[in-house]
Every structure is written in structure tokens, then in C-alpha cells.
Amino acid sequence: MNITKHCQLCDHQRIDFKTGTICKLTDRKPDFVNKCIAAKFDSKLKTKIEETNVQYQDLLKTKWLIYANFILFFTIAITVILAGYFGAQYLLQFAAIGALPIVVSLIGLVYILPMAIGPLNTY
Numbered sequence: 001m002n003i004t005k006h007c008q009l010c011d012h013q014r015i016d017f018k019t020g021t022i023c024k025l026t027d028r029k030p031d032f033v034n035k036c037i038a039a040k041f042d043s044k045l046k047t048k049i050e051e052t053n054v055q056y057q058d059l060l061k062t063k064w065l066i067y068a069n070f071i072l073f074f075t076i077a078i079t080v081i082l083a084g085y086f087g088a089q090y091l092l093q094f095a096a097i098g099a100l101p102i103v104v105s106l107i108g109l110v111y112i113l114p115m116a117i118g119p120l121n122t123y
Contacts, residue, residue, distance in 0.1 A: 007030050010023075010040060011041070011043055012025050062123070063123070066119050069119050069120075070116050070119070071116075072116075073112060073113070073115045073116035074113070074116040074117075076108075076112055076116075077108045077109070077112040077116055078108070080104060080105070080112055081105050081108040081109055083104055083105075083108075084101040084102065084103075084104035084105030084107075084108065085101070087101035087104060
């Protein structure tokens with residue numbers, strides 16, 4: 001167990017830049033085995049819980065934006081890819097094929113589709 005993780009929430013923690021975390025009660029580095037008997041979790045723990053709840057609420061708000069972004073850009077990407085495919089089918093009726101339908105499909109596949117999947121992966 002990493003003792004400094006336990007001490008980060010204790011009100012008796014003092015940070016010294018030379019030696020690291022020091023207990024205010026003993027003026028030494030923490031040396032307990034499983035848990036500290038004199039640990040006091042009031043203000044630091046309350047602040048940490050509040051920060052965690054704020055981050056969680058922000059994450060919930062962005063959840064729907066990420067899903068909306070995915071649906072929008074995925075729909076656009078599929079539309080562009082299908083437009084390139086049907087454009088190529090249309091040109092094949094006249095025994096002509098051009099690079100434009102292939103380029104349009106590649107734009108949908110290479111540029112627009114990652115705009116849908118990227119934020120979903122990072123979320």
C-alpha cells in the first residue's frame with residue numbers, strides 16, 4: 001500500500017519539498033502498516049469528494065454531447081460514402097468512371113468518420 005496516498009486525504013499531512021509527505025503529529029515520514037490511528041479526514045476529504053462530484057457531473061453533461069456528435073458525424077460520413085458509391089454507379093451507366101466518386105468516398109471514410117469515432121474513443 002502506498003502510504004502517501006492515504007496521507008493525501010488526512011488533515012495532519014504536511015508536504016516538505018526535500019523529504020516529501022510528513023505527519024504534523026510526529027514530524028516524521030508516515031510509518032504505519034495498514035492504517036493510521038490518528039488520521040483525521042475532515043476538510044481535505046470533503047474537498048476531494050466535492051471535486052470528484054463536480055468532475056462526475058461534468059462528465060455526465062459531456063456524455064450526451066459525445067453521443068450526439070457521434071450520431072451526427074457518423075450519419076454524414078455514411079451519406080458521403082454512399083454518395084460516392086452511387087456517383088460511381090451512375091457514371092458506370094455511361095461507361096465512364098472518374099476519380100471524383102472515389103475521392104468523395106475516401107473523404108467520408110478518412111476524414112469524416114474519424115470525427116465521429118475519435119471523441120467516442122476518448123470519452
